[in-house]
Amino acid sequence: GFIALAGVTVEIGIIMLTYLNQAYHQLIDTCRERGVQPLKEDLLEAVTQGAGLRVRPVMMTTVSTIAGLLPIMFSSGTGAEVVSRIAAPMVGGMVSAVILTLLVLPVVYYLWRTRSLKA
Numbered sequence: 001g002f003i004a005l006a007g008v009t010v011e012i013g014i015i016m017l018t019y020l021n022q023a024y025h026q027l028i029d030t031c032r033e034r035g036v037q038p039l040k041e042d043l044l045e046a047v048t049q050g051a052g053l054r055v056r057p058v059m060m061t062t063v064s065t066i067a068g069l070l071p072i073m074f075s076s077g078t079g080a081e082v083v084s085r086i087a088a089p090m091v092g093g094m095v096s097a098v099i100l101t102l103l104v105l106p107v108v109y110y111l112w113r114t115r116s117l118k119a
Helices: 002-034 040-052 055-073 080-114
Strands: none
Touching (some): 040 080, 055 080
């Protein structure tokens, strides 16, 4: 369960970072064209835009994974004890992965990129 969870979580995180980097570089290019320095407010808007593009895909992945694991987790047939032990950490891990990916990762990215601004 943990190996599958790690794979899904890393994939979601890497794609989120890709979108955040893309929004950041668009901001830098736009500011260069205008001849101005990017401000913290501009960076916040870029991070919000980049993270906002990933909300729906992340939620769809998470909800479909959890919906697929809930019947396994609450099953009572033959071999259910073994399989429910695999499904339980995946369900809890997917919930925490969503929180980390959608809330914590953009905030950490914003703080990290803020240090590089000359404001």
